[in-house]
Amino acid sequence: MEQMQIYEHEQFGKIRTLTKDGDVWFIATDICDALDIANTSQAVTRLDEDERSMFNIGRQGMTNCVNEYGLYNLILASRKPEAKTFKRWITHEVLPDIRKHGAYLTPAKLEEVLLNPDTLIRLATELKKAREERDALSIQNSELTVQNTVMQPKADYFDELVxxxxxxxxxxxxxxxxxxxxxxxxxxxxxxxxxxxxxxxxxxxxxxxxxxxxxxxxxxxxxxxxxxxxxxxxxxxxxxxxxxxxxxx
Incomplete structure (x- = not known):
């Protein structure tokens, strides 16, 4: 059975993930539920073979999962207006954190770790610092004028094109x-x-x-x-x- 990590978002609910051989995999039903895609099996079948797989996640047994490329294709297939917000959450917070630390810590989990000096204190401190730096950068970017348009993230450029x-x-x-x-x-x-x-x-x-x-x-x-x-x-x-x-x- 693969060990899972849960991402939480007040709008999209819980998204379960697991890491296999350095690659992040998302539980397909969670992604489809968040994106209002009714038929998970059909949506996953349409993906390329290297974008989907099945893993044992415990009581549910073998379950459909999608990697990052499969995730992007499911987002693109969604007609839900909030799909753009979902994409930004995944690409701007979840994936950067998991790539840097190998795990995703919710704010509640972060406080729990900080209260226990013997439990991943170094990891939690680094994660908190990274978030503070990201928040500071966000404030700085909001104060920039037209000159910053050229340097906008690719995600912003993509949203504008859409x-x-x-x-x-x-x-x-x-x-x-x-x-x-x-x-x-x-x-x-x-x-x-x-x-x-x-x-x-x-x-x-x-x-x-x-x-x-x-x-x-x-x-x-x-x-x-x-x-x-x-x-x-x-x-x-x-x-x-x-x-x-x-x-x-």
Whole structure:
């Protein structure tokens, strides 16, 4: 049986996790409940095999779990308005803490540890210091003006793109991600995100779209050509940035 750690949030409830071979895994039912995804089994089945697994968590036996990449795809699949808030909580607090200390301590748990000098006092002190530094940095950032816009976290940039619903083609997306267009398209083809039809036009697979792509009808007034073009959404750009930066090949 794997040892679990519980994250608590007043809005999203309890999220159970476990660490296996250095990777963080989330209990899929907890994530889906927080994101109002009704069918957990169906949602997990749609993920790539390297984004999901099953672990023994005790009385519930073998249970569906998702890693960080699977988590991001579930967030993108959610229609819940609070999904953006959930993503920021995971990426700005939970994951940084667990990567730095190998565990997540809630405020109540932190006080418990501090009251017992013999129990993880060094770890708790470091965690408290890290949180104070993060709070101080947050206050400092709130006082910055337009110059700080360029330095906003990627998560803020992503949220802005989503709100503006900016779409981009494969060439511009590849350029933004710092890869060659052919390499980017080959990556999407090899991972079954897209396919070529009989005419060579690229289209997304419906079962793996998750809002990553949009298909737009195109018309060329000069040639009277009509057709369709697959464009990548802000969610798609952020997803592929995370996958490429994470070394998923």
């Amino acid at each position: 709100d503006r619903n900016l779409l981009s083609n494969f060439r511009n997306t590849a350029k933004a991600l710092g890869v060659k267009q052919k390499e980017f398209i080959d990556y999407l083809l090899s991972h079954d995100y897209i396919y070529r039809d009989a005419k060579g036009t690229l289209f997304p697979y419906a079962e793996k779209n998750y809002g990553l792509f949009e298909i737009k009808e195109c018309f060329n007034e000069k040639t009277d050509w009509k057709g369709y073009q697959t464009l990548i959404t802000p969610k798609g750009r952020e997803t592929f940035r995370l996958l490429l930066e994470g070394g998923v090949s």
